Amino acid sequence: MRFFIIVICLPLLLLINACHSAGTKKDYPIHPVAFTDVSIDDNFWSPRLETNRKVTIPYCFQRCEETGRIDNFAIAGGLMEGEYEGARFNDSDVYKVIEGAAYSLSVHPDPALETYLDDLIAKIAAAQEEDGYLSTPRTIIKTGLADRFNGMYGNDERWSRCDHGHELYCVGHLYEAAVAHYLATGKRTLLEVALRNADLICSEFGPGKIRNVPGHEEIEIGLVKLYRITGAERYLNTARFFIDERGHYNGREPHGYKNDDKHCQDHKPVIEQTEPVGHVVRALYLYSGVADIAAITGDSSYLKPLNTIWNNIVGKKLYLTGNMGVQDYHEGFGEDYMLPNLKAYNETCAGIGNAMWNHRMFLLSGDSKYLDILERDLYNGILSGVSLEGNTFFYPNPLASEGEYRRSPWFHCACCPTNIARFMPSIPGYVYAHRGDAVYVNLFIAGTGLINLPGNPVNLKQETEYPWEGMVRITVDPQKSDEFGINIRIPGWSQNRVVPSDLYTYMDRNEDQVTLTVNGGKVEIELENGFAGIRRVWEKGDLIEMHLPMSIRNVSAHAGVKEDQGKVALERGPIVYCAEGIDNNGKALQLTLPEQQDLSVQYLPELLNGVAVISDQQNEFMAIPYFAWAHRGDSEMAVWLNADRN
Numbered sequence: 051m052r053f054f055i056i057v058i059c060l061p062l063l064l065l066i067n068a069c070h071s072a073g074t075k076k077d078y079p080i081h082p083v084a085f086t087d088v089s090i091d092d093n094f095w096s097p098r099l100e101t102n103r104k105v106t107i108p109y110c111f112q113r114c115e116e117t118g119r120i121d122n123f124a125i126a127g128g129l130m131e132g133e134y135e136g137a138r139f140n141d142s143d144v145y146k147v148i149e150g151a152a153y154s155l156s157v158h159p160d161p162a163l164e165t166y167l168d169d170l171i172a173k174i175a176a177a178q179e180e181d182g183y184l185s186t187p188r189t190i191i192k193t194g195l196a197d198r199f200n201g202m203y204g205n206d207e208r209w210s211r212c213d214h215g216h217e218l219y220c221v222g223h224l225y226e227a228a229v230a231h232y233l234a235t236g237k238r239t240l241l242e243v244a245l246r247n248a249d250l251i252c253s254e255f256g257p258g259k260i261r262n263v264p265g266h267e268e269i270e271i272g273l274v275k276l277y278r279i280t281g282a283e284r285y286l287n288t289a290r291f292f293i294d295e296r297g298h299y300n301g302r303e304p305h306g307y308k309n310d311d312k313h314c315q316d317h318k319p320v321i322e323q324t325e326p327v328g329h330v331v332r333a334l335y336l337y338s339g340v341a342d343i344a345a346i347t348g349d350s351s352y353l354k355p356l357n358t359i360w361n362n363i364v365g366k367k368l369y370l371t372g373n374m375g376v377q378d379y380h381e382g383f384g385e386d387y388m389l390p391n392l393k394a395y396n397e398t399c400a401g402i403g404n405a406m407w408n409h410r411m412f413l414l415s416g417d418s419k420y421l422d423i424l425e426r427d428l429y430n431g432i433l434s435g436v437s438l439e440g441n442t443f444f445y446p447n448p449l450a451s452e453g454e455y456r457r458s459p460w461f462h463c464a465c466c467p468t469n470i471a472r473f474m475p476s477i478p479g480y481v482y483a484h485r486g487d488a489v490y491v492n493l494f495i496a497g498t499g500l501i502n503l504p505g506n507p508v509n510l511k512q513e514t515e516y517p518w519e520g521m522v523r524i525t526v527d528p529q530k531s532d533e534f535g536i537n538i539r540i541p542g543w544s545q546n547r548v549v550p551s552d553l554y555t556y557m558d559r560n561e562d563q564v565t566l567t568v569n570g571g572k573v574e575i576e577l578e579n580g581f582a583g584i585r586r587v588w589e590k591g592d593l594i595e596m597h598l599p600m601s602i603r604n605v606s607a608h609a610g611v612k613e614d615q616g617k618v619a620l621e622r623g624p625i626v627y628c629a630e631g632i633d634n635n636g637k638a639l640q641l642t643l644p645e646q647q648d649l650s651v652q653y654l655p656e657l658l659n660g661v662a663v664i665s666d667q668q669n670e671f672m673a674i675p676y677f678a679w680a681h682r683g684d685s686e687m688a689v690w691l692n693a694d695r696n
C-alpha cells in the first residue's frame with residue numbers, strides 16, 4: 051500500500067504542486083477525465099487494449115531493438131561501438147513506445163516493464179550531449195550528414211535543416227514520453243533528459259535567437275505538456291513561438307528554407323491560414339498544438355484558422371472512415387472533393403492526429419460535432435491500422451483494394467505502429483470530461499469513470515454492447531446526493547447526420563428515435579451542442595438508460611466526389627462497413643447493391659474476434675466492419691459499392 055501511495059500519488063502531488071506554485075493556470079474550459087480515472091471493462095475495447103499491452107508494446111520494443119533504433123542511443127552515448135542505423139527520425143519511434151508503455155504502467159503495474167524502461171532510459175540519457183542536445187544521428191555521424199540523408203538532415207551544423215531534419219520533431223515525442231513516464235512511475239530520469247533538452251531549445255530558438263520552426267510539428271504539443279507539469283513559462287512561450295513564427299520565413303538566414311513551405315504549413319502565418327495544406331500528420335499535430343496554445347493563452351485569434359480549416363476538411367477532404375490524405379500528394383491533403391478510394395492515403399498516424407485534434411476542439415468549445423468525427427475516426431480510420439493480433443499494421447488505409455494490400459509487420463519508417471502503441475492506452479481518456487458541475491459522457495464504452503466534480507466526486511458505470519447494440523446504461527454514484535448535470539452525447543449519426551457537413555448523406559431517413567430515461571422515467575431530449583443535458587439532484591444508484599437506433603444505413607457522397615457517384619456505402623451505428631471478395635464470390639469492387647435490399651444484421655462471435663455483419667441471403671452478399679478487413683488472405687475490398695438505383 052505504501053508503495054502504491056508513493057509510486058502513484060507522488061507524481062500527481064508534484065503535478066498539483068507545480069500547477070499551484072505557478073499560480074492558477076488557464077487551460078481548456080472543459081477538462082478531460084484522465085485515462086487513469088477511467089477503467090474499461092468492455093467486450094469490444096478491452097480485448098483490443100489488452101492486445102496492445104501484451105502484444106503491440108513489447109513487439110514494438112522488440113522491433114526497435116532488432117532495427118538498431120535502441121542501439122543508436124547506446125552508440126551515441128558511447129556505451130557500445132557501431133554505426134547509426136535507419137532513417138533520421140528513428141529516435142521518435144522509441145519515445146512513442148515508451149509513452150505507450152508508461153500509460154500502460156499507470157494502470158497496470160509491471161515491474162519487468164519498469165526495469166526495461168529504466169535500462170532504456172539510461173541509454174537515452176547517455177546519448178544526450180553535455181548541453182542537452184539529443185539526436186542520435188548527428189551525435190553518432192558527426193560529419194557528412196548531408197550526404198548520408200540526401201541533404202534532408204542538413205549539414206554538420208545543428209538545426210541546419212529544420213524543415214526536414216526532424217531534430218525538433220523527435221524531441222517533441224521525447225517530452226510526451228517523459229511526462230507520461232514521470233506521471234506513471236514518479237521517476238524523473240527521462241523527465242530530466244527532456245527538460246535539459248527543452249531548456250537548450252528554449253535558449254536557442256525565439257525572438258533575437260534562431261528564428262526558425264520545425265518542418266514537422268510535434269514539439270509544440272510536447273512543450274505544452276512540459277509547461278503543464280513544471281509551470282515554467284519558457285516552455286509555453288517557445289511552443290507559441292514555433293506556432294507564431296510559421297509563415298514568416300523571410301529573414302530566417304542562415305537557418306531558413308523556402309522550399310516545401312506548404313508541405314510544412316509554413317506558407318503563411320498560422321492565423322491567416324484558411325485551408326489545410328501539405329503533409330497531413332504535420333498539419334494535424336500543428337492544429338493540435340494551436341488548440342493547446344489557444345486554450346492556455348485565451349487568444350481567440352487562433353480560433354478562426356482552426357474553425358475554417360476544420361470546416362474545409364470535414365466538408366471537402368474527409369473520408370467516410372474519418373481519416374484523410376490522398377496518395378501521390380506526398381502524404382498530404384488532396385484537392386477539395388478529391389477522395390479516391392484505391393488511392394486513399396489515410397495514414398494511421400493521420401487518423402491518430404485527427405482524434406487528438408478533434409478532442410482538443412471539443413475541449414475548447416463543448417461541441418459534440420468534434421466528437422462525432424473523433425468517434426468515426428476511432429472505430430474506423432484508426433482501428434483498421436492495426437490487426438486484431440496487434441502485430442501487423444497498415445500505413446495507408448485505403449477504402450478499396452484490388453486484393454494484394456496487406457498489413458505489414460513493420461516499416462522502414464515505423465511511425466504508424468509506434469503511434470498505435472501509444473494511442474491505444476490513451477483511449478480511456480476520451481470517454482468523459484467535465485466542466486463546472488457538469489459531466490460529459492462522450493463515448494459509449496463499458497466500464498467506470500471517476501469524475502472529480504468540485505466537492506462531489508461522481509462515479510459513472512457504463513454497461514453496453516456498443517458498437518454492436520444501441521443500449522447504454524449508466525449508473526450514477528455521486529459521493530453525496532446533489533444537483534449537477536450529466537451531458538450525454540447524442541451521436542450525429544443517430545440524428546440522420548453522417549458528418550457535420552454535406553459531404554455525406556444518409557439516403558434513407560431513419561425515423562427511429564433516440565430514447566432516454568432516468569430510473570425508467572422518460573426524459574425529453576433537448577440537444578445543446580449535440581448533448582442531451584440532464585440536470586437534477588442525483589442519488590446513488592440512479593440509472594440512465596439510452597437507446598440508440600442501430601439500423602443499417604445507406605450513405606451517398608456529395609456530387610463533388612466523382613469517384614463515389616452511383617455508389618453507396620453501408621453504416622450501422624458508428625461502424626463503416628466494407629465488402630470483401632472472400633465473402634462475396636471473390637468480388638468486391640464490381641459488386642452491386644440492389645435497390646430493394648433485404649439486409650439484416652447478425653453478430654458472429656467466431657468471425658474476426660466477434661463482429662456484427664450485414665448480409666443479404668438472397669444475393670449472397672455480406673459486409674464486415676471496415677476496421678476488420680484484410681485478415682483472411684488476399685481479397686478485393688470496397689467500402690463504396692455500386693448502387694443499383696434505376
Ligand code: FUB
Nearest residue numbers: 139266331381399463465
Ligand atoms: O516524418 C515522420 C513521420 O513519417 C510522419 O509523421 C509520417 O507521416 C511519416 O512521414
Ligand code: ZN
Nearest residue numbers: 397399465466
Ligand atoms: Zn505513420
